[in-house]
Amino acid sequence: MTRAFTFPGQGSQTVGMGRELAENMPVAAQVFEEVDDALSEHLSRVMFEGPQEDLTLTHNAQPALMAVSIAVIRVLEKDFDVPLATAAAYVAGHSLGEYSALTAAGALTLSDAAKLLRLRGEAMQRAVPVGEGAMAAILGLEMADVEAVVKEAVQDGEVCTAANDNANGQVVISGTKAAVERAIPLAKEKGAMKGVLLPVSAPFHCALMQPAAEEMEAALKETAIQAPVVPVIANVTAAPENDPEVIRRLLVEQVTGRVRWRESVLKMAELGVDSFVEAGAGKVLTGLVRRIDRSLTGLSLQTPTDIEAFATSLKS
Incomplete structure (x- = not known):
């Protein structure tokens, strides 16, 4: 079995996401604290307690979803001794989830990813007046x-x-x-x-987002990007990427470019992936995988129980 890990995008957020992880797994709680520190605010409180309208704000939802995904990966790696590099052949994320994928694969630090996604959310909101x-x-x-x-x-x-x-x-x-x-x-x-x-709240992934792309280009120039431990399937190319400078450029293009999720899943299947593990909030990507190709299997990791069962299955 060849696996890819996938990371959800905006729309998967729900109040309470990550709370069970934080309450039961100190490693996960540490992830949420690190994101809070990076943003100089208690985003985790909004995630765990709401209100939903605050969590749904683009500049909150994006770093929040990334935090839950990375909490799952850190618990898997540190508490269950399952390194991403051995469990997955590829990683991919839907829109903001690409930042989660890059963080999981070690290309971005958790702190940098949180700051970039906060800026990305704010920049996307600024790019087009509300209602236009x-x-x-x-x-x-x-x-x-x-x-x-x-x-x-x-x-x-x-x-x-x-x-x-x-x-x-x-x-x-x-x-x-x-x-x-x-x-x-x-x-x-x-x-x-x-x-x-x-x-x-805004028309994402179209030419109207060009002002946001320019803001992200400036921010990404100042951000260290390492080679990921496994290839990342980029949204805008639906192809595996390892080169940090190519990744940097594609993250800018992603703001205005199409999210080629169907093509990305088919590319991973072509490369031998037959099992997709969604790390983080919700099961949206797991459902899409089955819709794209019913021969592929999907699994969602959200809770300590999910993670333990998955880790156990790898070792049985």
Whole structure:
């Protein structure tokens, strides 16, 4: 069995995530304390106690989700003696989850990842005035049809693009609000089962995010990046990357670029991966893996019990 570890993106956050880990595993509690220290605030309190509307704020959700993912990895490595480098052949993360993947693989420090994700969330929010951008999920159309829809939807310099290729028949579009709203009925005309606006605060992964990309480029220039202990499948290329300077460049491109998650999973399968382990909050990626290729297996690690069972299975 060849494994990849995957790391969830925004939308997987829930109040209480990571709390059981922190209460039962000192190694996990240390991760949350380190993130709190890096951000000079008690983000962990928002994670454990809410309110949900505060946790959902982009600049909180991004470092919070990363913290839970790294807590899982640290517990696995330090309490159960399962190093990531021996348990996984590749790592990959969905959008902000790519930072979690890089941190898990030793390319970024936990403190730097927390600071970068806080900035990333703030920069994305600043890039487009509230109400001017939107995102929508288009269900039941393949990518070629979605690309035709978004091309038809734009008018007078508007932006509308396929932002997340999540799975077969599950594509998220992003851009100028009017263009995204125009795209939904066009998608239905082409046979989409559903098109629904998403409750997001900004139009991520489209050209409107260019100001945020420039902020991230400046911050990443000042951030040390090491070669990861296992290759990272990059969002924007859906290919394995090891070179720190390439990773740095791709993290900038990722802000405006498409999240090629379906292609990433298929690439890992092509490279021999048959088992996907989702580390952190929720089971979104585990579900997407099965939707992309039903021959692949998926497993979610969120609690001490999950981690112990997984570690035991490796040693049996």
